[in-house]
Amino acid sequence: MRIKLVPRQTHSRLMTWLTPVMALGLSLVAGTVVFYLLGYPPLQSLYAFFISPISDLYGVCELLVKASPLAMIAVGLSMGFRANVWNIGAEGQLTVGALAGSALVIYFPESNNILMLPAMLILGILGGMAWASIPAFLKTRFNTNEILTSLLLVYVAILLLSTLVHGPWRDPAGYNFPESVIFQDVATLPVIVSGTRLHLGTIFALLAIITGWILISRTLAGFQVRVSGLAPQAARYTGVRSNLMIWCVLLGAGGLAGLAGIIEVSGLIGQVQPIISPGYGFSAIIVAFLGRLHPVGILFASLVLALSYLGGEFVQIKLGLPLGIAGVFQGMLLFFLLSCDILIHYRIEIRKTSLSSSAGST
Amino acid sequence: MAAITTVELILLTVVSAATPLLLAATGELVVEKSGILNLGVEGMMLVGAVSAFIAMLTTGSWALGIVAGAAAGVIMSMLFGVLTLFFLANQVASGLALTLFGIGISSLLGIPFIGLPIEKLPTLDIPVLGDIPILGPLLFEQDFLIYFSVFMVVAVNFFLFRSRAGLILRAVGESHDAAHSIGYSVIRIRFFAVMFGGAMAGLGGAFLSLSYTPMWVEQMTAGRGWIALALVVFATWKPGRVLIGAYLFGAVTIFQLHLQGFGVQIPGQVLSMLPYLVTILVLVLISRNASRVKLSAPACLGQIFHSNT
Numbered sequence: 001m002r003i004k005l006v007p008r009q010t011h012s013r014l015m016t017w018l019t020p021v022m023a024l025g026l027s028l029v030a031g032t033v034v035f036y037l038l039g040y041p042p043l044q045s046l047y048a049f050f051i052s053p054i055s056d057l058y059g060v061c062e063l064l065v066k067a068s069p070l071a072m073i074a075v076g077l078s079m080g081f082r083a084n085v086w087n088i089g090a091e092g093q094l095t096v097g098a099l100a101g102s103a104l105v106i107y108f109p110e111s112n113n114i115l116m117l118p119a120m121l122i123l124g125i126l127g128g129m130a131w132a133s134i135p136a137f138l139k140t141r142f143n144t145n146e147i148l149t150s151l152l153l154v155y156v157a158i159l160l161l162s163t164l165v166h167g168p169w170r171d172p173a174g175y176n177f178p179e180s181v182i183f184q185d186v187a188t189l190p191v192i193v194s195g196t197r198l199h200l201g202t203i204f205a206l207l208a209i210i211t212g213w214i215l216i217s218r219t220l221a222g223f224q225v226r227v228s229g230l231a232p233q234a235a236r237y238t239g240v241r242s243n244l245m246i247w248c249v250l251l252g253a254g255g256l257a258g259l260a261g262i263i264e265v266s267g268l269i270g271q272v273q274p275i276i277s278p279g280y281g282f283s284a285i286i287v288a289f290l291g292r293l294h295p296v297g298i299l300f301a302s303l304v305l306a307l308s309y310l311g312g313e314f315v316q317i318k319l320g321l322p323l324g325i326a327g328v329f330q331g332m333l334l335f336f337l338l339s340c341d342i343l344i345h346y347r348i349e350i351r352k353t354s355l356s357s358s359a360g361s362t
Numbered sequence: 363m364a365a366i367t368t369v370e371l372i373l374l375t376v377v378s379a380a381t382p383l384l385l386a387a388t389g390e391l392v393v394e395k396s397g398i399l400n401l402g403v404e405g406m407m408l409v410g411a412v413s414a415f416i417a418m419l420t421t422g423s424w425a426l427g428i429v430a431g432a433a434a435g436v437i438m439s440m441l442f443g444v445l446t447l448f449f450l451a452n453q454v455a456s457g458l459a460l461t462l463f464g465i466g467i468s469s470l471l472g473i474p475f476i477g478l479p480i481e482k483l484p485t486l487d488i489p490v491l492g493d494i495p496i497l498g499p500l501l502f503e504q505d506f507l508i509y510f511s512v513f514m515v516v517a518v519n520f521f522l523f524r525s526r527a528g529l530i531l532r533a534v535g536e537s538h539d540a541a542h543s544i545g546y547s548v549i550r551i552r553f554f555a556v557m558f559g560g561a562m563a564g565l566g567g568a569f570l571s572l573s574y575t576p577m578w579v580e581q582m583t584a585g586r587g588w589i590a591l592a593l594v595v596f597a598t599w600k601p602g603r604v605l606i607g608a609y610l611f612g613a614v615t616i617f618q619l620h621l622q623g624f625g626v627q628i629p630g631q632v633l634s635m636l637p638y639l640v641t642i643l644v645l646v647l648i649s650r651n652a653s654r655v656k657l658s659a660p661a662c663l664g665q666i667f668h669s670n671t
Binding site for chain 2: 142
């Protein structure tokens with residue numbers, strides 16, 4: 001018997017949407033094994049990881065709070081991935097966006113102007129764009145690999161954040177803690193479900209998903225992004241300017257990541273701290289792939305990844321499991337997805353090795 | 363006399379800072395020469411670091427620590443190999459997955475070991491020669507992994523450009539279809555290359571947790587895996603230049619640490635940005651010349667190979 005991969009004539013639409021579900025199933029199985037190996041009761045742990053955290057309204061709202069930045073960033077990244085522009089530095093763009101927006105509060109801590117919040121959000125977007133423009137400039141002007149530059153800039157951004165909260169931005173009345181002043185009311189995103197932490201940022205995330213969906217499926221620009229990823233040569237012949245494309249997808253992704261960053265600070269944390277994001281910029285890469293680089297898929301995928309963060313926190317509190325478990329689960333999910341994805345372009349054929357068939361194949 | 367010891371000390375620390383980069387980048391160079399781009403270096407280094415540390419702490423043997431680091435790197439790289447070579451997955455995405463997974467699993471494995479002290483990797487002193495001033499300690503009183511890293515540069519250079527097996531590996535990287543059609547097993551050769559890269563990244567991690575800073579800290583590689591990837595481009599895929607590049611970066615790292623130590627009026631975090639910024643600058647300088655990069659990069663780098671026969 002021999003297992004053989006046979007290319008499909010066209011890629012399978014069914015498999016495109018089925019493989020994420022398969023990957024999720026496989027990750028659950030593997031997760032059970034991991035819990036068992038770590039010496040925790042597997043089924044109880046799974047329940048504590050995936051079900052308990054969202055068994056009440058507060059939990060569901062927490063899920064949305066975590067899914068919002070993931071979805072927002074992933075929508076931006078997915079555009080780039082479609083066009084073969086590998087921006088993996090969203091974590092840095094998120095950080096700089098958060099800093100740019102927060103700067104307004106730091107320098108006008110007493111302001112009661114109602115334009116504060118909109119201005120912060122715009123500055124957040126611009127900050128993320130500015131950070132993403134560095135790899136865009138280096139890529140288009142000097143042909144420098146954007147994977148490495150965008151990633152290396154993450155470390156620079158986090159060090160920048162650290163410089164500011166340990167130095168000029170530290171709250172003078174904060175007992176020397178590396179934290180800024182607490183944001184005033186006009187600088188805080190309103191909560192939309194009372195009694196929870198669900199804030200207006202979730203609406204922005206939904207808007208990002210809808211805009212992304214319209215862009216990619218209903219506009220010429222979206223079409224050009226898709227073509228330049230699928231057939232770069234053809235795109236060039238039809239007049240797609242690849243440098244312009246690189247700028248657009250990087251600035252778009254950077255802007256969304258920056259917005260997600262300022263929303264985290266203004267809607268959730270309420271001050272600038274040494275850690276703003278638990279790695280949303282990196283997890284959003286998984287969200288983008290799991291969501292098939294499609295805004296609607298990303299919506300669902302962001303909920304899955306948000307649950308992995310929430311579940312990770314939950315089992316840490318309830319069972320004393322280390323927080324790293326969330327990262328392991330996310331990594332496994334992407335591994336399984338990438339391996340299942342072979343079914344999109346190939347089908348598996350099992351042949352019985354008999355004399356005639358082996359003679360026929362030579 | 364005191365001045366000489368300071369110079370010695372600085373040079374020794376430069377070598378130390380360069381070694382993890384040198385090990386990982388030499389491994390990745392071989393992987394890329396075979397036509398595979400593995401972006402999971404950071405993840406493999408981390409798992410190598412934590413495994414080496416655990417093995418060293420529990421057995422007390424530094425040799426076992428080193429072996430554990432390399433073995434862990436190999437296991438990680440095999441995950442990547444299976445994904446990209448057998449499941450034909452996108453190499454960029456798979457490498458990222460490997461790094462994300464490596465960060466998670468290393469922090470999970472390392473929790474009971476955070477902050478525990480171990481003895482630094484012993485130096486293997488060569489008698490008489492080690493007594494030569496300045497150069498003596500630098501060249502002849504180092505630990506095993508430092509000697510090994512330099513040896514591997516020479517060995518890899520010889521393998522790639524002076525041996526038949528190396529020629530085949532390069533052929534696979536330049537044109538997998540041609541290599542396949544004259545009967546070489548592209549998948550097998552690439553799988554071995556990927557495993558070699560894993561072992562070297564694991565050793566790079568092991569050096570960090572056994573010698574550079576003998577302890578385990580979450581995400582202690584701090585982007586060195588990515589700098590190693592950049593070094594391969596900087597070196598235009600030549601082992602000798604990887605050596606030069608790694609020592610240059612070692613020097614930058616130590617330079618900024620000493621500036622911090624001398625109490626320069628710049629915040630430490632700003633100086634810590636220096637290695638990353640220098641890496642970006644160097645990447646820009648090299649890749650500015652598009653045709654040169656195109657000429658030296660393996661032609662099939664990052665492309666998926668699938669044969670129908």
